[in-house]
Amino acid sequence: MRYPLVPLVNELTFPLLFxxxxxxxxxxxxxxxxxxxxxxxxxxxxxxxxxxGESRLYRGAVKGFS
Incomplete structure (x- = not known):
């Protein structure tokens, strides 16, 4: 297997690949x-x-509930 002439990752391509x-x-x-x-x-x-915490708004709505 032959290696490529130009490496894929070098100081120029690393930021882009990252x-x-x-x-x-x-x-x-x-x-x-x-x-x-x-x-x-x-x-x-x-x-x-x-x-x-909104039950205080409806306290008087139900009979017997104060």
């Missing part, structure tokens, strides 16, 4: 952050009132 190698992982990290934010907001808005 950038293209890391780019998919950065995109995955960004998508993961947005997805987790969406899940946390969904849990927050679908949780019962007493979990969110």
């Amino acid at each position: 950038f293209w190698f890391c780019l998919p992982f950065v995109f995955l990290l960004i998508v993961l952050i947005f997805w987790l934010q969406l899940l946390l907001n969904e849990v927050l808005y679908s949780s019962p009132l007493w979990v969110r």
Whole structure:
């Protein structure tokens, strides 16, 4: 097997190769952050009132509950 005349990775090509190698992982990290934010907001808005601390607004709405 013969080696190429010009090496693939040298001081000129390393930053470019490093950038293209890391780019998919950065995109995955960004998508993961947005997805987790969406899940946390969904849990927050679908949780019962007493979990969110809004039950004090409805104290007088139920008879016998003060």
